[in-house]
Amino acid sequence: MARKQRVKEIKLTDEDLPINGESSSIWKEYKNKCWDVYQNLPYPSSTDDEAWRRTSLRSLQLDRFQLPNGQAGQSERETIMADYFGVSDAGSRGGQATLTPQEVNLTLSPEWVEQGVIFTDLKSAAEEHPELVDQVLGRIITPEDGKFAALTGAFAEQGIFLYVPKGVRIEKPIYGLTWAPGASVAHLSHLVIYLDEGASLKYLHESTSPQDITEQALAGENWEIYVGPGANLEFVEFQTFGTHMWSFAHKKAQVDRDGKINWVMASLGSHLSKHFSTYDLVGEGAEGQISGLYFGHGEQHQTFNTQQNHLAPHTYSDLLYKGVLTGSSRSVWRGMIYVSPGSQYIDGYQANRNMILSDDARADSIPGLEIQNDDVRCTHGSTVGKVDPDQLFYLQARGIPLEEAKRLIVYGFFEDVMKRIPFQEVKDNLSKEIRQKLESLPKNGK
């Protein structure tokens, strides 16, 4: 039986795979495997795939997309660097990376190079450090995870590999930026972070694009993260794509014995986002905290599928996602805490809170628990509500005008997620972006 074709296919062939005679064998194998899986997977369908039930790809014109082929010019790159990296003191950073269609540009402070930290583009890493790359690449996110994971896995030429050796603790944060210019382009990128035993890292990644493009473009991002025994990762992602972008991401961390991840996601941009965020707690004593902040306006559609997998005893997970929806924007959060048989003494929490600022906005919140065990403590909660008129009156009675009162309430609403962000600079940028979104709303809040 012919399968139903709901999405126009992107026109890519094996000729487009970023491999050549010099590519390392693990790179080639991985790319070919992803390509095989890609060809055999159907595009997700909102009627057939439970995880995609509320997200339609019908108006996505995939057949028009091309790979970027180095479109950003030098002058554009300078602007990007000035906008995103130029504002702050470079000395406060351990390193930085920019992914543009043209290149992957990376710098790392010499002190960390000396200690064996590897920060390079993924393709070169596969050649120079195959034994390390092979431990993570395609092992945390497999192409079978989804059509877009396979697409990105196969065709992403741009990528980052960041390895922190045993016991090395990088105090200054490392910054990464994905810059996705142009229309009708599929920007595919792959990020691999590998923290060896006892290592620690603060990493921030911003994914962004020009804001004034009207034709569609696509971003596919695969992020694979391994947090080794006793290692500690503070990971912040910040998505500010223009509203022409369709953003598909598979982001997954594996946390080993006594390892810790504090992961914060802020999602403000894109026309449509479909993000799968997962952590697997695979070793005893592993801890994962994941927090999300999203703000929809206009016709934005943002979907977050989160999965907290307890695959070992004595593991702890905590999720807090908070969203504000305006205009006719829509959000869907589907969360799952999974506890495997044999994983006892588990604490798992998930909460999703939504604030609706207009009549046409909508938030769906679907928590889930799947527990194969007795000795666990798991709670979940979700709420969708409007701004409390009593709060508004209280603030107005103190002289704070209505729009400013709403702003204060929205900031307050996001505050507990904000507090989990370990970088002041990110908090400031985020507050600024939220302020701009709120200020651009019509006065009646529609």
Add this chain to the structure above:
Amino acid sequence: MTELIINDLHVGVEDTEILKGVNLTIKTGEVHAIMGPNGTGKSTLAYALMGHPKFEVEKGEVLLDGENILDLDPDERAHKGLFLAFQYPVAVPGVSVANFLRTAVNAKRKANNPEDEGISIPAFRKMLREKMELLELETSFAGRYLNEGFSGGEKKRVEILQMAALDPTFAILDETDSGLDIDALQTVADGVNKLRSDQQGTLMITHYQRVLNYIKPDFVHVMLDGRIVESGGPELAKRLEEEGYAWVREKNAG
């Protein structure tokens, strides 16, 4: 000297008339108390003066310094110098007392002078610290989220802190004594007394005479069924405490 004049004020909620013609004039420097049994419209008066959207003014006017304020939004009324200490202060999670108060102080300054660039952070901190000492609030309160997890006494003290910081011309205290034990009442009353001045008029709404032992009013009014039916000096409160409201009801029956 400034006056707050309430003229023949009729206010309803969802088609039910609650205030049926309230008349009252308060001058700066004066403390007025409105007493009355539950459900006579005392809190409605407080909310209507501040402009709560749920309460519909059907008739009458409220003049502040000669200007009718009934068409103004609550924030504009606050800018004109009106303040309401809430009976049930509202929690605003994630917004610290300090951040909230600075926003409020700056909004008022800006409304009265569009050129104003806001109070400087050191000046604000100094002001806040002084007012907090006055109300015996620990400085850690500045960083706590507004009314979230506050005890009844803390909420009321923070209401008075806000009054102190915003320095209104007319303050309405809506059942500020309710839910307070004697010690908390004493602290709140001390705060109000320290803030009393010739520049400020106060309207205290209360159910119990008790608070008037701590904050001495110049004038006492009795409200029954949406009207002020009896006015006098402090001696009126004493009589109410001893005899209850029965005699007022009788006097005004028919």
